Amino acid sequence: MKLATLRNGHRDGSLIVVRDDGAVYADAGTIAPSLQAALDDWDACEPQLRALAADIDAGRIATLPVDVTALAAPLPRAFEWVDGSAYVNHIVLVRKARNAEPPETLYTDPLVYQGASGVMLGAREPIALADAAWGCDLEAEVCVILGDVPQGTTKEDAAKYVRLVCLVNDVTLRNLVPNELAKGFGFFQSKPATGFSPFVVTPDALGAAWSDGRLALPLRSYRNGALVGDPNAGPEMHFSFYELIAHITRTRAFTAGTLLGSGTVSNADRARGYSCIAEKRALETIDGGKPVTPFLTPGESVAIEMLDADGRSIFGRIEQTVVATTQPAPGKRARAAPAE
Amino acid sequence: MKLATLRNGHRDGSLIVVRDDGAVYADAGTIAPSLQAALDDWDACEPQLRALAADIDAGRIATLPVDVTALAAPLPRAFEWVDGSAYVNHIVLVRKARNAEPPETLYTDPLVYQGASGVMLGAREPIALADAAWGCDLEAEVCVILGDVPQGTTKEDAAKYVRLVCLVNDVTLRNLVPNELAKGFGFFQSKPATGFSPFVVTPDALGAAWSDGRLALPLRSYRNGALVGDPNAGPEMHFSFYELIAHITRTRAFTAGTLLGSGTVSNADRARGYSCIAEKRALETIDGGKPVTPFLTPGESVAIEMLDADGRSIFGRIEQTVVATTQPAPGKRARAAPAE
Numbered sequence: 001m002k003l004a005t006l007r008n009g010h011r012d013g014s015l016i017v018v019r020d021d022g023a024v025y026a027d028a029g030t031i032a033p034s035l036q037a038a039l040d041d042w043d044a045c046e047p048q049l050r051a052l053a054a055d056i057d058a059g060r061i062a063t064l065p066v067d068v069t070a071l072a073a074p075l076p077r078a079f080e081w082v083d084g085s086a087y088v089n090h091i092v093l094v095r096k097a098r099n100a101e102p103p104e105t106l107y108t109d110p111l112v113y114q115g116a117s118g119v120m121l122g123a124r125e126p127i128a129l130a131d132a133a134w135g136c137d138l139e140a141e142v143c144v145i146l147g148d149v150p151q152g153t154t155k156e157d158a159a160k161y162v163r164l165v166c167l168v169n170d171v172t173l174r175n176l177v178p179n180e181l182a183k184g185f186g187f188f189q190s191k192p193a194t195g196f197s198p199f200v201v202t203p204d205a206l207g208a209a210w211s212d213g214r215l216a217l218p219l220r221s222y223r224n225g226a227l228v229g230d231p232n233a234g235p236e237m238h239f240s241f242y243e244l245i246a247h248i249t250r251t252r253a254f255t256a257g258t259l260l261g262s263g264t265v266s267n268a269d270r271a272r273g274y275s276c277i278a279e280k281r282a283l284e285t286i287d288g289g290k291p292v293t294p295f296l297t298p299g300e301s302v303a304i305e306m307l308d309a310d311g312r313s314i315f316g317r318i319e320q321t322v323v324a325t326t327q328p329a330p331g332k333r334a335r336a337a338p339a340e
Numbered sequence: 341m342k343l344a345t346l347r348n349g350h351r352d353g354s355l356i357v358v359r360d361d362g363a364v365y366a367d368a369g370t371i372a373p374s375l376q377a378a379l380d381d382w383d384a385c386e387p388q389l390r391a392l393a394a395d396i397d398a399g400r401i402a403t404l405p406v407d408v409t410a411l412a413a414p415l416p417r418a419f420e421w422v423d424g425s426a427y428v429n430h431i432v433l434v435r436k437a438r439n440a441e442p443p444e445t446l447y448t449d450p451l452v453y454q455g456a457s458g459v460m461l462g463a464r465e466p467i468a469l470a471d472a473a474w475g476c477d478l479e480a481e482v483c484v485i486l487g488d489v490p491q492g493t494t495k496e497d498a499a500k501y502v503r504l505v506c507l508v509n510d511v512t513l514r515n516l517v518p519n520e521l522a523k524g525f526g527f528f529q530s531k532p533a534t535g536f537s538p539f540v541v542t543p544d545a546l547g548a549a550w551s552d553g554r555l556a557l558p559l560r561s562y563r564n565g566a567l568v569g570d571p572n573a574g575p576e577m578h579f580s581f582y583e584l585i586a587h588i589t590r591t592r593a594f595t596a597g598t599l600l601g602s603g604t605v606s607n608a609d610r611a612r613g614y615s616c617i618a619e620k621r622a623l624e625t626i627d628g629g630k631p632v633t634p635f636l637t638p639g640e641s642v643a644i645e646m647l648d649a650d651g652r653s654i655f656g657r658i659e660q661t662v663v664a665t666t667q668p669a670p671g672k673r674a675r676a677a678p679a680e
Contacts, residue, residue: 085525119595251516
């Protein structure tokens with residue numbers, strides 16, 4: 001089943017069910033007004049949404065063409081956004097570039113950070129950038145949307161809390177990262193609004209590619225139309241989503257609609273390219289002493305997509321353009337420095 | 341104007357308007373079903389809520405007695421929880437206790453972290469603790485609830501986005517902090533669900549005590565019924581709420597209902613006591629070489645309250661008991677260590 005959120009003038013948008021090919025949809029407002037509302041009462045809503053999806057697939061009801069530019073983020077405002085960093089190759093690379101050691105617990109204790117969830121961007125919404133010196137970067141990731149998850153959930157028990165899967169662009173302002181991490185309280189200003197794929201799908205729609213809490217398909221990232229990476233999101237995800245769920249629920253519970261990201265998808269094989277510019281710059285630094293590839297500047301575009309085994313786009317395509325905002329930050333300038 | 345959220349079986353609870361003395365209330369469901377809904381359409385709802393408040397104060401409408409145990413957190417699930425650390429004395433003390441220097445930018449660049457917003461605790465909801473070795477601590481703070489705040493807001497412009505003020509108990513698991521901060525991504529497991537005061541009030545209800553984005557009244561904290569601190573929340577708040585708003589909006593916008601905390605209230609005058617046990621332990625370490633006061637264990641209680649100049653409780657009283665949960669965290673033990 002494939003779902004999306006249509007902008008309708010309300011903060012949460014309206015829930016639609018999308019045909020498997022992403023071309024047409026039917027309104028799901030009689031089942032739940034928004035995706036959050038469906039997640040709030042998933043056991044009751046899911047069978048009705050699946051029945052509607054079956055009607056759409058069978059051509060039994062009227063549909064409208066999907067206009068991706070009219071879609072909001074699946075959850076335009078979410079109650080929690082937790083982002084992991086589960087691809088160890090990414091962590092090792094960016095630290096090596098700045099002669100830093102990876103954390104001792106790299107392979108045993110997942111890295112996660114608490115992200116901003118109040119303002120989420122739809123797949124075609126621009127990345128507003130007030131200062132190009134901040135070092136704007138993409139981060140292509142897989143993301144799951146959770147139901148209500150109790151405190152103390154084990155990885156063995158975690159699968160049943162994964163309601164939906166999507167892609168995200170975890171936009172990062174690289175040159176703001178070093179000062180923030182030095183302060184010790186994690187990312188804040190360096191993580192502006194995150195972008196989301198047009199569609200979210202239930203795990204069963206992913207077939208065999210979804211296995212043991214990992215999605216084993218290449219994640220394709222583009223810069224200004226050129227493919228820059230297609231690493232496989234499956235085998236090198238050191239901590240699966242189920243392990244991440246066990247980690248985050250150690251001391252507290254999570255509410256329905258919580259978003260949980262994989263971290264930047266990264267493969268050790270350099271031929272697979274990259275899912276964030278920082279990693280490319282890390283390789284350049286390791287090889288040649290300094291980074292060469294610049295960060296994103298206004299006018300540039302980023303696209304992120306995942307194709308199934310038959311070459312069809314599963315989640316639709318994130319396609320965001322960087323735009324300059326008129327208001328530079330008052331009184332502060334970023335220091336250029338290597339970042340994670 | 342004083343508002344609260346009554347548990348009603350729905351996730352967001354129902355909005356009520358409370359008489360200034362906190363004793364009686366009237367349902368505000370005909371104006372907005374929940375506090376979040378009121379914040380979503382504040383310009384339309386605020387005058388209606390104030391009219392209802394005037395009717396209550398004048399005895400023109402029927403009211404019901406307030407039962408604080410029936411109240412949820414003002415926003416039982418919120419879209420964002422951002423917590424500052426604006427009392428420099430707190431930062432200096434806890435770092436001094438572990439022979440660490442405060443950050444270089446202590447006085448110029450606010451410390452904030454992104455907190456968990458999906459599950460918020462009402463004023464009488466217990467603090468669930470799976471492992472006493474985690475080092476459970478209170479943190480008494482002042483908190484503001486924001487409207488929609490645009491990116492690039494200046495401190496001069498920030499006042500108009502502060503909708504409501506309340507108190508929070510930013511529960512912290514001290515012994516999980518050092519490992520998390522060492523990993524570099526900030527707090528996560530060390531910050532379980534936050535507790536909230538029964539009532540939220542509009543800034544005008546605070547009179548002259550609310551000035552220039554600071555609330556200049558003592559914040560009273562109790563452990564097992566004994567007063568442990570009453571530091572004034574005003575003069576030593578180095579960064580005002582308006583400065584914190586300017587800081588957090590540097591690179592992104594915030595949605596209505598965003599919670600912004602002051603950080604642990606702390607005064608340099610030791611006679612004012614403490615708002616978190618970590619600070620007491622820091623003083624003990626500085627004076628005698630090691631901490632003496634233990635963290636909270638199951639069965640203990642914490643209370644937090646602020647009285648106005650006439651001795652009346654403004655926000656009602658947070659009163660939480662620590663309870664042991666049956667599920668200890670699998671496979672992990674906390675290391676005891678000094679923490680921030």
